[in-house]
Amino acid sequence: MTVTSDPQTQPGTASGARIERYDTRLRDFGALLPAHPSGRSAAAVPPRRGVSFWRESLTLMEQYLTFGRRKVRADDTIYRCGEAFDTLFLISTGLFKVVNLAPDGREQPAGLYFKGDWLGFDGIPTGRHGCSAIALDTGEVWTVRYDALLQASVREPMLMRVMLAAMSGQLARNRDAMLAMGTLPADARVADFLLQWAHALAERGLRTDQINVHMTRADIGNYLGLTLESVSRALSRLARCKVIEFNEKGRRDISIPNLQALSDFIQSVTDPAGRVLQ
Amino acid sequence: MTVTSDPQTQPGTASGARIERYDTRLRDFGALLPAHPSGRSAAAVPPRRGVSFWRESLTLMEQYLTFGRRKVRADDTIYRCGEAFDTLFLISTGLFKVVNLAPDGREQPAGLYFKGDWLGFDGIPTGRHGCSAIALDTGEVWTVRYDALLQASVREPMLMRVMLAAMSGQLARNRDAMLAMGTLPADARVADFLLQWAHALAERGLRTDQINVHMTRADIGNYLGLTLESVSRALSRLARCKVIEFNEKGRRDISIPNLQALSDFIQSVTDPAGRVLQ
DNA sequence: CGCCACTTTGAATTAGCTCAAATTCCGTGG
DNA sequence: CCACGGAATTTGAGCTAATTCAAAGTGGCG
Structure with a gap:
């Protein structure tokens, strides 16, 4: 998916968290769909999120x-x-x-x-x-x-x-x-979980590069419909691919050095074949 | 919320929407679902949505x-x-x-x-x-x-x-x-899908013994996170176990002769070990 | 009648689960 | 401060359930 850089991205939010890059599902859609001509009510209901x-x-x-x-x-x-x-x-x-x-x-x-x-x-x-x-x-x-x-x-x-x-x-x-x-397959599901978490934090102006998951692997697994072992393996694999990092001392603190990389990881799983463009 | 249910409100609506007939079948449902006093949750599943x-x-x-x-x-x-x-x-x-x-x-x-x-x-x-x-x-x-x-x-x-x-x-x-x-595993997921469907119909006073699924197997599969083949197999198995029946002429019409049997089927999958009673 | 989309069924493959063992973390008490 | 024990986590080795691939069967509709 080509990241259609968006006309007016929020320049800078109050706090330093600027992940605006992450494709908030909705925004890209506007570009993705047949440009819908009847845009009369653009201002009717102001976007209320963030x-x-x-x-x-x-x-x-x-x-x-x-x-x-x-x-x-x-x-x-x-x-x-x-x-x-x-x-x-x-x-x-x-x-x-x-x-x-x-x-x-x-x-x-x-x-x-x-x-x-x-x-x-x-x-x-x-x-x-x-x-x-x-x-x-x-x-x-x-x-x-x-x-x-x-x-x-x-x-x-x-x-x-x-x-x-x-x-x-x-x-x-x-x-x-x-x-x-x-x-999504297991690995991507865990990645998506972290991404959504980061997204939620960013929406509230909190830092997203350092997430403390206050949940056990079992809880995460239940939430995602996976076993705790699968979650653990998925996290290990993500760490091996460098899209996340474990904070030394305690594997419950997870760093996400690059949100885009995490997002790309999910993409790469959904597009297994090297799909060149579109 | 206290539902001031007066049996006969609007006598006849402009459109022929003749729904009326408060249906007691829903009550059967209320009795049907929480019937499982397994553990603490006798009241845990409240009568959902009046x-x-x-x-x-x-x-x-x-x-x-x-x-x-x-x-x-x-x-x-x-x-x-x-x-x-x-x-x-x-x-x-x-x-x-x-x-x-x-x-x-x-x-x-x-x-x-x-x-x-x-x-x-x-x-x-x-x-x-x-x-x-x-x-x-x-x-x-x-x-x-x-x-x-x-x-x-x-x-x-x-x-x-x-x-x-x-x-x-x-x-x-x-x-x-x-x-x-x-x-839930695949079979039970499909069974649950049908059960929820029946539930939704009952809630609205419609018949539940005859469901017309206006969806392709692929749609159902997408909805449940399964492949269309898995859905097809699951339905076949359910039919083989007699918890559902295909209407002759068209496998899109499904009969549920006994909702309780369907519900039991789901239970039996979740309690694989021969749990005698409870 | 014949095409086409949907469905069913089978065989092979694999992702994720179960079972099991080793390791690390953390609080508790000596 | 360190030793200890329980809980959480990691990792490995089969195993199972669900997917993929493939082919045949069925129904609807022009």
């Missing part, structure tokens, strides 16, 4: 809502599958996983969540949580009662827009995760 | 919004990846698939959508669609401008609740699909 997005969430929350703060440590449970739902959680700091489990005991991490993400949406339709949310690190969440949020959003519609965008963003992330699980 | 749920969407829409109707035929595109987003689509009748495609050309159906489901959420955060939605059959969608919907939902908060519940329901479905992809 660094300013999560910040907006937090800011709006502070302005228009009363909410609680809750500090958490690693392995704390935010909510548990089966509990009654009445409040949502907005992540202020920290890292969280949500795990889904089937009645027969099958279990799988269903997503990773960062600063600015919401937790608890899964309880909305039924009034009862369908997953559990667990902290992977120390952090803080802001708690908002769902009803209060709905009421506040009548006064301040932007609040609702932000929340809808957040939900929709989760949908998109899930879809991408499914795509990876369904179409 | 029945009258989709009905409410359609009713509220009619009351509080102006919307367009659009009839579609098989293979029509509702929206295409990359197009600008400004309207949402509520499915009145028919069956739709949403396909996600990565910049490198990898493609995967990301979900199936039925009566009462919304299409188009994926455009919210970015203002541009990240997937394409395609009709698998003739049907009708109601179109609503996103901005109009937000405004209307200020006047009628229930509208927002319904929409949020719909989004959240999609999140749950995606999570379940991921779980299946990540934890």
